Amino acid sequence: MASRNSPGWTKRPDLTLIAEMVEPGTRVLDVGCGDGLLLELLTEEKGVDGRGVEISQEGVSACVSRGLSVIQGNAETDLYDYPDGAFDYAILGLTLPALHQPREILLELLRVGRRAIVSIPNSGFWRHRLHLLIEGRIPDMGAHAEGWYDTPNLHPCTIRDFVMLCRTLGIVIERRVQLDSRGRATRFHGTGAFANLFGEQAVFLLSKKNN
Amino acid sequence: MTDRQFSATAANSGNSADGFRVQLGGNKPLRLDSEAELGPFAMAYQTYGTLNQDKSNAILVCHALTGDQFILGPHPVSGRSGWWEHMVGPGKTLDTARYYVICANVLGGCMGTVGPQDINPQTGASYGLDFPVITIKDMVEAQAMLLDYLEIDQLFSVIGGSMGGMQVLQWAVSYPERCFTAVPIAAAARHSAQNIAFHEVGRQAIMADPEWSEGGYLVGDTFPVRGLAVARMAGHITYLSEAALHRKFGRELQDRAEVSYGFDADFQVESYLRHQGISFVERFDANSYLYITRAMDYFDLAAEHGGVLANAFQDVETRFCIISITSDWLYPTSESREVVRALNAVAANVSFVEIVSDKGHDAFLLDEPTMFDTLGGFLNGAAKLRGLDLT
Known part of the structure; x- marks a missing residue:
């Protein structure tokens, strides 16, 4: 059973917010679903018809042995196999900066899903800015990397960067929630300058303009 | 060649230790892909476990090229252990305490199902090369006739590796409503030039x-x-x-x-x-x-669907668990991915995992805990959905 008190959940506060954005009984694709924590919760609590894509064998095996339908694959090559609008939601949790082609994948999410839910780590968070300013070194951003040379985050972006990209691509931000360093949803909205400073992560509910 | 003659007589005896044998196609012969007709013909099979009241716990295991219906040993000819003892048995992934496991010798085989070594009723001598050329689809049609005989409408799962996996794919395409789940392991939707x-x-x-x-x-x-x-x-x-x-x-x-x-x-x-x-x-x-x-060489699921594999799976509601092996160069992961891709293209329900093993194609027959855990979990999840009582 998925428990919101399990260590996996406390480590990933964005997942709770993502789960809240999903309407019950919908079709969901979780891209980079890991060991299936979110998918399992969505299946059990919201009765969704869930599918996942995960790159690691360990993750896929964990998911499949939980009874989830997950394929071992790479988001950057395998999303193209799904038909248009196959899902109500395509979810991408915290992995956007780790992709080689984040812009293309964002568009793909909104092709296979009528909506996309994307969470990102915010490079504009004040602590990261301060780290760069004072230490003069690239912040780790929670990636637990040995150094800048082995961080999975190939394309770090800020909340404002992401909002700008959505604007360029004609993507509508239906909802946006920032998480502070304790994983709590913050009050900052408006122009986003404060959000970009005080949000450590952000979760976006997206759709295309012509929807 | 007394040994080989023994194989047929062993299956003939009807003794459950040596497997069962049934005559099929007596009323309506099996029309093969080659347009030849076969029937009545013998089919030898073996079962493990018990069929439940509503006949919902049956799993058909399809054997590979050189396998046979004796999943568990001792083998009546060789005396050796069965070919899938790691996978099937009490407490194993295909738990015979829960599931009713059926395995039939394939059409063209030599362990009791009709094959070229049998007597051609028209000549009174062994068929030899007069035996009609058969296909994977013909094998599946014969198995479907066996299920009719056993009065099993829907299989909880159809599972097999290598050529068995090809039969699994053919099952899901020919009889999707009869397969609640399908598990092709180390298989492909067609035979490559190298194969x-x-x-x-x-x-x-x-x-x-x-x-x-x-x-x-x-x-x-x-x-x-x-x-x-x-x-x-x-x-x-x-x-x-x-x-x-x-x-x-x-x-x-x-x-x-x-x-x-x-x-x-x-x-x-x-x-x-x-x-x-x-x-x-x-x-x-x-x-x-x-x-x-030859049957394996002729196998090409996409061919009869306009060359587009996805078309073969249109409206298929079967839940798939596709498994490949990293070091398998005979049916490499890329072949399994083709199947996954086709299933995704029709938004079918599919899981896919590539098992890390350096043991090659035959790894599917060996003790591969990740394969057992993944498949076991998949079957448990499906059993819940199917409403199987697995206590």
């Missing part, structure tokens, strides 16, 4: 043996022992990986300190292959080998 090429080497080895006698060896009471053994040797290499062969044998010598400067089996790997070849001949029929390899 066909290796099979052709095996067939040529058999046909080049003078004792094959144009397929009529049973009449003269001869047997192409050497040809079939060489075919098995060539085939066996393709089931293993370079790493597995190296780990097992390296360049170690067989019962000698130095090379003999001759053509004895100096190397352990040679001795091993020769043993594989000879022991295979004791339990397998040469013409069956020709017919079954």
Whole structure:
């Protein structure tokens, strides 16, 4: 059973917010679903018809042995196999900066899903800015990397960067929630300058303009 | 060749220890892809576990090229353990305390189901090459007739590796409503040029043996022992990986300190292959080998759907769990991915995992805990959905 008190959940506060954005009984694709924590919760609590894509064998095996339908694959090559609008939601949790082609994948999410839910780590968070300013070194951003040379985050972006990209691509931000360093949803909205400073992560509910 | 004759009589006896045998197609013959008709014909099968009240816990296991219905041992001919003891049995992934596991000898086989070694009712002599060419689809049609006979409408799962996996895919395409889940392991939706090429080497080895006698060896009471053994040797290499062969044998010598400067089996790997070849001949029929390899070569699921594999799976509601093996170069992961891609294209319900193993194609027969855990979990999840009582 998925428990919101399990260590996996406390480590990933964005997942709770993502789960809240999903309407019950919908079709969901979780891209980079890991060991299936979110998918399992969505299946059990919201009765969704869930599918996942995960790159690691360990993750896929964990998911499949939980009874989830997950394929071992790479988001950057395998999303193209799904038909248009196959899902109500395509979810991408915290992995956007780790992709080689984040812009293309964002568009793909909104092709296979009528909506996309994307969470990102915010490079504009004040602590990261301060780290760069004072230490003069690239912040780790929670990636637990040995150094800048082995961080999975190939394309770090800020909340404002992401909002700008959505604007360029004609993507509508239906909802946006920032998480502070304790994983709590913050009050900052408006122009986003404060959000970009005080949000450590952000979760976006997206759709295309012509929807 | 008393051993091979024993195989047919063993399955004939109707003794459950030796498996069951049923006559199918008596009322309506099986019309083959080649348009030939077969019937009535014998089908030998084995069952493990108990069918539940509403007949919802049946799993059909499809065996591979050189396998047979004896998943669990002892094998009635060789006396050895069964070919999937790691997977099937009480407490195993295919738990016979929960599931009713059925495995039938394939059409064209030599363990009791009709094949080229059987008597052709029209001539009174062994079929030999008069036996009609069969396909994977024909094998599945025959199995469907067996299920009709057993009065099982829907299988909880159809599972198989290698050629068994091809049958699984064909099952899901031909009878999606009869397959609640489908598990093709180390398989492909078509035979590649390389697959066909290796099979052709095996067939040529058999046909080049003078004792094959144009397929009529049973009449003269001869047997192409050497040809079939060489075919098995060539085939066996393709089931293993370079790493597995190296780990097992390296360049170690067989019962000698130095090379003999001759053509004895100096190397352990040679001795091993020769043993594989000879022991295979004791339990397998040469013409069956020709017919079954041919059936595999002809397999191309997309072909009959306009060349688009996804079309084959349109509106299929079966839940798939597709498994490949990293070091399998005979049915590589890329072939399984083609199937996954096609299933995704029609938004089918599919799980796919690539098992990390350096043991090659045959890893599906071996003790691979990740494969068991993944498949076991998949079946548990599906059982819940199917409402199976698994207490």
